[in-house]
Amino acid sequence: MKILYILLIVVLLCLAAFFIRAKLTTKKTALTDPFVNDSNKRDLVAVISDLHLGADLAYAEFNDNRKPLENFLEKVRVSSNIRELVIAGDLVDEWFVPATIDTYQGKDQASFVKRIASTNKEVFDTFNRIIKEENIKVTYIPGNHDLTVTKEQIESVLPGIAQARDIVQGLGTYSPADLPQIAIEHGHRYNFFCAPDPISNQSVAPGTIMPPGYFFTRIAALHVQQLCKTPSDTIPAVTPNSSGNESQNLLYGYWKDWQFTLNSFPITNKFDEKIITTNVDGFSGNYSINDLLPFQSTPGGTLDVNLYKGIQDTWKERQKINKVAVDIPTDRAIKLVADPKESDNQAVIQYFTNPDSDKRIVIFGHTHVAKMIASENLDGKKTIYANSGTWIDRNADNTTTNFVVISPQGSNPTSQTTVKLYNFQNETVTKMAEESLRFE
Numbered sequence: 001m002k003i004l005y006i007l008l009i010v011v012l013l014c015l016a017a018f019f020i021r022a023k024l025t026t027k028k029t030a031l032t033d034p035f036v037n038d039s040n041k042r043d044l045v046a047v048i049s050d051l052h053l054g055a056d057l058a059y060a061e062f063n064d065n066r067k068p069l070e071n072f073l074e075k076v077r078v079s080s081n082i083r084e085l086v087i088a089g090d091l092v093d094e095w096f097v098p099a100t101i102d103t104y105q106g107k108d109q110a111s112f113v114k115r116i117a118s119t120n121k122e123v124f125d126t127f128n129r130i131i132k133e134e135n136i137k138v139t140y141i142p143g144n145h146d147l148t149v150t151k152e153q154i155e156s157v158l159p160g161i162a163q164a165r166d167i168v169q170g171l172g173t174y175s176p177a178d179l180p181q182i183a184i185e186h187g188h189r190y191n192f193f194c195a196p197d198p199i200s201n202q203s204v205a206p207g208t209i210m211p212p213g214y215f216f217t218r219i220a221a222l223h224v225q226q227l228c229k230t231p232s233d234t235i236p237a238v239t240p241n242s243s244g245n246e247s248q249n250l251l252y253g254y255w256k257d258w259q260f261t262l263n264s265f266p267i268t269n270k271f272d273e274k275i276i277t278t279n280v281d282g283f284s285g286n287y288s289i290n291d292l293l294p295f296q297s298t299p300g301g302t303l304d305v306n307l308y309k310g311i312q313d314t315w316k317e318r319q320k321i322n323k324v325a326v327d328i329p330t331d332r333a334i335k336l337v338a339d340p341k342e343s344d345n346q347a348v349i350q351y352f353t354n355p356d357s358d359k360r361i362v363i364f365g366h367t368h369v370a371k372m373i374a375s376e377n378l379d380g381k382k383t384i385y386a387n388s389g390t391w392i393d394r395n396a397d398n399t400t401t402n403f404v405v406i407s408p409q410g411s412n413p414t415s416q417t418t419v420k421l422y423n424f425q426n427e428t429v430t431k432m433a434e435e436s437l438r439f440e
Helices: 002-032 066-078 109-119 121-133 151-157 212-226 246-264 315-321 330-335 340-352
Strands: 044-048 082-088 137-141 182-185 361-364 371-376 382-387 402-407 417-423 430-437
Touching (some): 066 082, 066 121, 082 182, 109 121, 121 137, 212 246, 315 330, 340 361, 340 371, 340 382, 371 417, 371 430, 382 417
Parallel strands (some): 044 082, 082 137, 182 361, 361 382
Antiparallel strands (some): 044 402, 371 382, 402 417, 417 430
């Protein structure tokens, strides 16, 4: 009996050591693995954005990162702690197509979306496997590069995916279940070049909502394809209108945006060449860069423009249609159109310092600049803004293969909701930033 008693004690001690070691291992894993937590609950929300999946790998921004994305999605799929994967815009890319190329190749948008799915078959197969297994909810929010892609077209390649869409086509804001104080959207709603524009060009392309950023991107894609370093043409000189008219001053600011764009992304074509092939969203013609540039007959004279005529006067109305909560002055919107920090600022303005907003965590994509910023709302409570970065192959001076993980607070009165920003470059997980707060 004594021997049996001693054996029983030994067994119990071994079991205790095993469970303690297992618990410590779980905690250590939870600290180092973004897809695991120590709560044994399926409660994590992962956010990715700006995948920019293209139909043709000859010019798509996303190619080399296809295998890393597949492996990332597989880690999400097998996680027992992730409850939702949110795709915060620019999943498929209808914009980054060199200007001279027929986007739909003589077909239509629906076939174009299916061609993207075929080109990126392994990625879509993994998405679809996650959706079909029903352990993890997958939610899509539209961005500007998939602005006019419809709910039905996304459903055709990702059957069963949840979609967070506003009434306005091309926009969406999403709060995960039981997390109403979190807002996730792409962020293009607040950008003069990228927000839906249902006002301009209606006589040219009835029903269009394409903003000028679409044409900018077509030119930028051509620049990348041509590897052009020196422009073959000169931007026609424009000077401020001598009258001091506010509308004319704004149009001059709009011209400066285009001047910056064309200097930053030179092409080998002349500016009067009808090189921009459309057949997209109501447009059917071919257009030149000069069709987009404001012009004037004499120095100091009246400025005018062919495409987007009067765009400088309709921004306020456009914001109202697009459900922008806090009005952004037109001069500010035009001046800061290319500044990624303005998206960060708008997260604060539209949500944290807006007295009508109760959101304390906001996640945008759009800028491709992954970051996290903590601040306070009008009540002095901590707020967190995160940008989920991008997955394009090359991202200038910024990282790529970024994602965000939200860990909701538990029932413990001291626990907090935690937001972590990660990088998956070279398939190595690196934590870039972390912030926490508590919802009362």
